[in-house]
Amino acid sequence: MGIVVFTMKASVIEMFLVLLVTGIHSDKEMTRKIKRPKFTVPQINCDVKAGKIINPEFIVKCPAGCQDPKYHVYGTGVYASYSSVCGAAVHSGVLSNSGGKILVRKVAGQSGYKGSFSNGVQSLSLPRWRESFVVSENKPPKGVIYPSTLTYSSSKSPAARADLWSTTPYTSSRKSPSAKPGLQRQDSSSAAFQEPMGADVSLGEMDFWKPGSVLLDAGFVPKEELSTQSLEPVSQGDPNCKVDLSFVIDGSSSIGKRRFRIQKQFLADIAQALDVGPAGPLMGVVQYGDNPATQFNLKTHMNSRDLKTAIEKISQRGGLSNVGRAISFVTKTFFSKANGNRGGAPNVAVVLVDGWPTDKVEEASRLARESGINIFFITVEAAVENEKRHVVEPNFANKAVCRTNSFYSINVQNWFSLHKTVQPLVKRVCDMDRLACSKTCLNSADIGFVIDGSSSVGTSNFRTVLQFVANLSKEFEISETDTRIGAVQYTYEQRLEFGFDKYSTKPDILNAIKRVGYWSGGTSTGAAIHYALEQLFKKSKPNKRKLMILITDGRSYDDVRIPAMAAHQKVITYAIGVAWAAQDELEVIATHPARDHSFFVDEFDNLYKSVPRIIRNICAEFNAQPRN
Template sequence: MAQFKLDQKNNYYLSIDSRSYFFERFNEIPLAGSRRAGLQLSIFQSMVETEPTSLSLCVADGVVVLCPPDCTERSVSVFGTGIYASVSSVCGAAIHRGVLGPSGGPVRVHKMQGRHNYMSSYSHGIQSQALSRWSASFNLTSRWSHLSRSSVGTTALPAAAKPDCQMDIAMVIDSSNNIGKRRFRLQKTFVAKLAAMLRVGSTGPHIGLIQASDSPRTEFLLTNYTQPKELLFAIKELAYLGGDTNTGKAIMHTVETFFSQENGGRRGHPRVMMVLIDGWPSDDLERAAILARDSGINIFLVSVAKPVPEELAMVRDKDFVKKAVCKDNGFFSYLIPSWFSTTKHVKPLTQKLCSLDSLLCSKTCYNSVNIGFLIDGSSSVGEGNFQLVLEFLAGITRSFDISDVGSHVGAVQFTYDQKLEFGLFEHTNKEDSINALRRISYMSGGTATGAAITYTTQNLFRRKGPGRNFLILVTDGQSYDDVRGPAMAAQKQGITMYSVGVAWAPLDDLKAMASEPKDSHTFFTREFTGLAEFITALVRGICRDFTENN
């Protein structure tokens, strides 16, 4: 029996047959296909006997050990009466039970559930064999008397992605001759760790995968696997393709086909493409990357083992990283020195992928704005014309991507009084928002536009967001109160105002209420039937304002 214990200084000890082994950190994490927790630790022998207290955990049928997240190519080993533990150089770990004497001898190997990639490791004169040859014994060539505490630190397993990490992620992996079969397996392990930390699910991220080779191959779509265990198994079963590193071709394929609604793309959810390249691509990335940016897709380029100086002559475009990423600001490119040291990069890369506020390429005006409609319901408008106003506003709404994580619309009707018809976050899809507009009942009454602007500022735009809040005012006449003061106050709160006047609406008042430049934020028509002609210009104006402010 093995026991894990905690002393008063928060050090943990592995106690076996009354002997203590010191280690730095302890974390419980679930093992795939297992009902019990795995134990993640880095083990060292303690030279000082201590009296362990507090926490105690018994593990039946052998000790289960996982590699620490920041393990390097060094190996650390512990052995003593009844157990030998090895942490291999490729971040695999295995437990070997039995007595190891000076002459070696047979040992019984305890296979850990959920791990299938143990490689051979050599440490302190002991050679362990690969998983496929676990029936053999070890050879002990020299007796080891003391293992000092390692200088290599460990970190706790990073927390999984935030539950609000709601995005659609296409993973484009390298399956070319450049990476080879061995590094391809390491790449799959790295991708699996990323996927496990992201925690796919109906309310979280969705993940699909494409292999880059001579021709791209979609392995699974965003909605094929909605449970983490299924996704990890699908990654494990990926077959190596070989061929050229045509990453540009794979990016183009992904942009054109992968994020469609038919293939599981969700409206309003940020679109992310994480591209893994071993070394450098065989083709050009720039054209495909431009199309991705124009499509609102955030490309993260993860390059592993960048070209050494003597290889640079073979690189087609030395600036391929800058040209490929969503924005050349350092956030969207990530360099990993070697496939043998990827584990410590899982957490920071996951954090980048889930940084919704930094996903600049998905922040288009169509899916990132809050639009308020301030509708004149005075007696001079009339029932028939009021319906034309509502259809005009429905046409504007139709141009935007309305969703819980995308754009929002809300409406206020005014006469002398004001009425909040529906709030910005009340309807989370386009159809419901348009239906809500069409259900608005005509009020009839006087015209107090200034008071209506103040009411809307206080009751509709309660959430602030620079460059995101827009107010479209539609009126057909003279206001009975001051409009300049309330309009200036609204603009100081970050609301961009568009004035749309019909019939007898004074042009001076319309321009006074509109944001700068006045001419591009002011619209006027003699007839209500002319409102529809403004839809395209208004949408373009909102997009222009959004782009300039973001």
Template sequence: MYFLLFLKSGDTEAWKPDAILADAGVVPGEEGSPQPSEPTPQGDPNCLVDLAFLIDGSSAIGKRRFHIQKQFLADMAQALNIGPTGPLMGVIQYGDSPALQFSLRTHASSQDVQRALEKMTPRGGLSNAGRAISFLTKSFFSKAQGNRSGAPNVAVVLVDGWPSDRVGDAAQLAREAGINIFFVTVEGPLKNERELVPEPDFAHKAACRPSSFYALPVASWAALGRSALQPLARRVCRPERLQCSRTCLNSADLGLVLDGSSSVGPANFRTLLRFAADLSRALRVAPSEARVGLVQYTYEPRLEFGLDAHRSRAALLRALAGVGYWSGGTSTGAALRFALERLFPRPRPGRRQILVLVTDGRSYDDVRPPALEARRRGVKVFAVGVTWAVPEELALIASPPAADHAFFVDEFEHLARCVPRILQAICDDFARRPGD
């Protein structure tokens, strides 16, 4: 997940020769050559996030407000306790064009961040926050820049009044790339200035949902620290709420329920596992993002691994490859009930619960009671049938409308065709969810 903070300021950092850096929007300076003067603190392990602060350095900001922004960032670094096992922080400054001030890998302590902030000077020009968001999406959250797998990516955009360009489309692309976008807006436009704003209600459009969590309006620059510092620090360190990005696919817990009965056979069971792997490859698996658990069933269900067992996509795929075929009967109702109890014992705030059940025949037991229980709990169920599965039974298992959540193929080799259809249905369900 990603955090963005936009502030208008001057350039300081560089990673390449100066001519190349200028073209890339990176300012020559200290980037890539940090000089720690004291032992490096480890940071707060309860706040493992990667943060991008986008600061406003436009001509309209002025020295006083630019200094307030720098002080706000310094206080944030201190409040969050920057360190390699906790939050990491980088800064992009925007004016006419954006520039990297320093990346996530440059400074490993709050003190080093504060010293770097002191050197920053404003860039000038217009307040093009939209260009800065695009710049961040393309280049900031990469492994080369210090981004850590599994750490939420958060961007906090600080805006003086209103941006000079449009931010909605750029922010949507950032969210789809996995960045959680906060907007801190200070001294919004007066009534007679609103016609000058290129994108009315820009913060609500660009910030993640719910906007009451991701957007922080501040009445004046003098009130920035006392109004936004602690609320923002608390929200940044709540990974269970940072589900904005990953929109349709990565804000969910996915339970896979696979038929291991005798009629499936070892070869077809390997095809079932490839189907499960294909679904999993579409997810960004991490403790704060998508999690996947697996149940195999015959007469009885068996938990192969729970939602918390694998903390990365690579680990999950290895585990799927190692699942053994069981063989037995087909008690689909019992398997569905077991999956609800073991994978989804209780609702998790900010996280959707999805079950994908695959069977190749008619169930020995009644599937209706556990299917109704899944609906009562708000668990979305997809039912996939192969060869001898009964379409009417798939419709009973699947969440309504069955046309969107029940699928049938006549051969195991055709299961791969269902993967894009299921993923699209998951995204369609997400788009229809109640907004704020």
């Protein structure tokens, strides 16, 4: 009996083992058959902001066309989470405007975000934001699995809001008996969680799950948090594009209502592309017809949003296309301190012309340039062959700008193509290195050299003096509208070597200096100063700074005091003494304070050492003066 029982137990155990092994084998087979689910990259739109996505790290696919200025981006390299994810990817160069996959990683908030123009996208500056993100190419680390669906911080779907609420680690201290699962909006009597009109309220941007936050009730957000976190941040402006900008728009009857609307849309697009603010570019508008008028000045609107609203309200003036009159108006009135001109910022005027002006622009533009204004011309639908006889001033655009290198002038075939010039123009007006017409210490003077050619100098030293004059001249921007150079040589007598209007390029000036012949004779410095005032500086342009740089190696045979006093009323005088020059006489000749305007070297071969200091003093004096 015992043997039978034992045999039955053994059979049961054997059967159990067989079933167990079969089950394990079956599980392995099923495991083999179950394929790992394929990762699907979630697609997002261009307008999705990083702050709306809760996931700390994710891969997404962006569509084409995210380069559009309407998709705001804040920062460079590291972006505020209020930025468009895809727009930031294009700006950083990780993505082209044709779209693609990117890897996004959330990082800590920054105390400041720097705006910049890159890859066709103008990012904006921002003082601070609580959360940031960086974008990189779609190359995830080995073994890291990213979600196929993203968790959004806000959705129109109540279910999504319920899911969101369930993920937050906070619980309400008291619940309404009628409260339903998920985030509830309070009724209209409470302002605690009402979205301001036009505001994009993002729960992710309001730090609901930030450690230390206090949640008072389901669906309740403190008023002060809502007001500071939900509204779109206002930029202080891009400090890399700190320009004072005037748009001079065509309101003449010939443009018509439809094209005038296109022109206004162009202005709005420019305002959108520029990061306008007190620390960056400021923009005003002048409209011309028969007579010009300021629509709004530099300090009227301090951000791009307000600018766009103001542009929309502009109405057409009508009348002739008196462009020259408009430029004169801008020169005399627009760039004033009362209108918001900041002095240190370059002044830029962009003139739009439909067809051609009905008055002359060359002289008005010259005066504007010499007042330190960078003139840009955008001409649309220029005159065709049979219309050219009506043009008052042929080739007016090239005559109006300071450089005929196509940097300052843009011709557009028709108004419907005007939008294509938005980004190129923004890039140009923000290119601080190439705004060559703006007044600086190096491009706004008429400089007259008064050179001692007396016998004590000698031929060899005279060539050294000429090299010194050339070295100084090289430092300046030389052209007909920038700095101009003239020279006088003196002994007992005086000779005009060349006047301000003789040469207008740097190579020509340097060659002219090299050709000056040594004269030899006595040293009548007083007479030379008087001669330079009469024969050289009397032909200087009214708006130019006038600098006289006198070089001598000895004491004058005549009195220098009276001529020097006359010179101080008309020009800024620098006195350079060499070897046997009298220090007291140099100080009389030099403009006050003498320590900044008189220089002495013990021998001719050391003249070159004083060049940097002279240039530095010229620029320091210029920068200390009020602008415009």
